[in-house]
Amino acid sequence: MKESHPMLGLDQTDMAAESGWDFLADLLHLPYPFLAQTRFMLGYDFSSNSYAITGEYVSIIDPGNDYTAFMELFRRGVNPTDIKKIVLTHGHVDHVMGMFELFRRYDNPGQDLEIFLHEAGPQEFKELAGQMGCRLIEVKGGETLGLSGFDLEVIHTPGHTLDGICLYHAPSRSMFTGDTVLPHAMAEMDQAAGGRLDHYLYSLRTLLKRDIDNVLPGHGGLVGRIGRGIVMDTFEGLIKKVVGLETPWMEGAAKLAQQGLMEEAVFCCNKELAASPENFAALEMKAFLLIDLGRHVEAVESFDKILTLQPDHFHALLGKGCALMGLGNHQGSLEYFDRALAINPHHQETQINKGMALYLCGRFDAAMDIEIFQREFTSRFKQEFQ
Numbered sequence: 001m002k003e004s005h006p007m008l009g010l011d012q013t014d015m016a017a018e019s020g021w022d023f024l025a026d027l028l029h030l031p032y033p034f035l036a037q038t039r040f041m042l043g044y045d046f047s048s049n050s051y052a053i054t055g056e057y058v059s060i061i062d063p064g065n066d067y068t069a070f071m072e073l074f075r076r077g078v079n080p081t082d083i084k085k086i087v088l089t090h091g092h093v094d095h096v097m098g099m100f101e102l103f104r105r106y107d108n109p110g111q112d113l114e115i116f117l118h119e120a121g122p123q124e125f126k127e128l129a130g131q132m133g134c135r136l137i138e139v140k141g142g143e144t145l146g147l148s149g150f151d152l153e154v155i156h157t158p159g160h161t162l163d164g165i166c167l168y169h170a171p172s173r174s175m176f177t178g179d180t181v182l183p184h185a186m187a188e189m190d191q192a193a194g195g196r197l198d199h200y201l202y203s204l205r206t207l208l209k210r211d212i213d214n215v216l217p218g219h220g221g222l223v224g225r226i227g228r229g230i231v232m233d234t235f236e237g238l239i240k241k242v243v244g245l246e247t248p249w250m251e252g253a254a255k256l257a258q259q260g261l262m263e264e265a266v267f268c269c270n271k272e273l274a275a276s277p278e279n280f281a282a283l284e285m286k287a288f289l290l291i292d293l294g295r296h297v298e299a300v301e302s303f304d305k306i307l308t309l310q311p312d313h314f315h316a317l318l319g320k321g322c323a324l325m326g327l328g329n330h331q332g333s334l335e336y337f338d339r340a341l342a343i344n345p346h347h348q349e350t351q352i353n354k355g356m357a358l359y360l361c362g363r364f365d366a367a368m369d370i371e372i373f374q375r376e377f378t379s380r381f382k383q384e385f386q
Helices: 012-019 024-028 068-075 093-105 123-131 197-207 227-243 249-258 262-275 280-292 296-309 314-326 330-343 348-360 364-368 371-385
Strands: 038-041 050-053 058-061 083-087 114-118 135-139 144-147 150-156 165-169 174-178 214-217
Touching: 024 038, 024 214, 038 068, 068 093, 083 144, 093 123, 114 123, 123 135, 150 197, 197 227, 197 262, 214 227, 227 249, 227 262, 249 262, 249 280, 262 280, 280 296, 280 314, 296 314, 314 330, 314 348, 330 348, 348 364, 348 371, 364 371
Parallel strands: 058 083, 083 114, 114 135, 174 214
Antiparallel strands: 038 050, 050 058, 144 150, 150 165, 165 174
């Protein structure tokens, strides 16, 4: 099936489909040594994409569901016994069963073979692999795997299934994403295999912390140079599943914040701000969400944008004071609490925050002169003492 990505500038999938097991460096026109030693086989029908990292031995990432795919690899000089390590991104049959077909077709290629999978992988698969004499190594996430001379980080990415993992090669900024990130679609959550939407969102947030240029997915064509955008598209698609496809961004942000999904709510605010940079409501919500996330420097920057145009914006003054408190700048926060109280002298939250700032500055008497702070402080002290 012909499948291309408009942002790649050429049809990478067709290039791979014509011959199979071509090197990623040739397909993506990138010179990294890791990509120059990694071959790609496009999956068909009910088989996933497969990858072979070559060196002193061969490491396979996802053997797919069709042993005939390996016949072309062997015609290119690889022997079945050259395969020493197999990594499974998750336990779905379209990613794993090709290994067993390989065993049936060839004499004991699994001798001295190590199979890496997440500890939550299917028990039936583990038992079958063990019966064939393979060494099973269960991972949790966070490990570094040495595969054919290259180090790849294991990232646990539940969501599509509970046992999903991605593999990240930092020097080439390349990520094997299994079914967690696909270039043209979004994998459904397989509840029977432990798939959950909240896990999926967490996994995408984790991936977005990495510097990703190249996405090497479990299905579909390769994505070079714009990998982070593909991960972001998947993240946005999941958010839309939560809030509804037609929900305005700010309404979505409020819904997500109510559910405790602060990072996702910030994402919605950013989408709104991309269209309306001076939307004070979006800036304000984003800034307070950033405080909740402990990202106080970014919160200060957002409040400053509001205060530059509206110096007497009450909530921006209160928020900046809170953000400065979070940064440990208690003395600096007092200026903004005082400016806020000049606008609304009876606002209790601001009074309490000012009292806390004074207390943390060592000005205990001045803090206790604020009646609401004294009551709040005494009440909390009593509760903690009891």
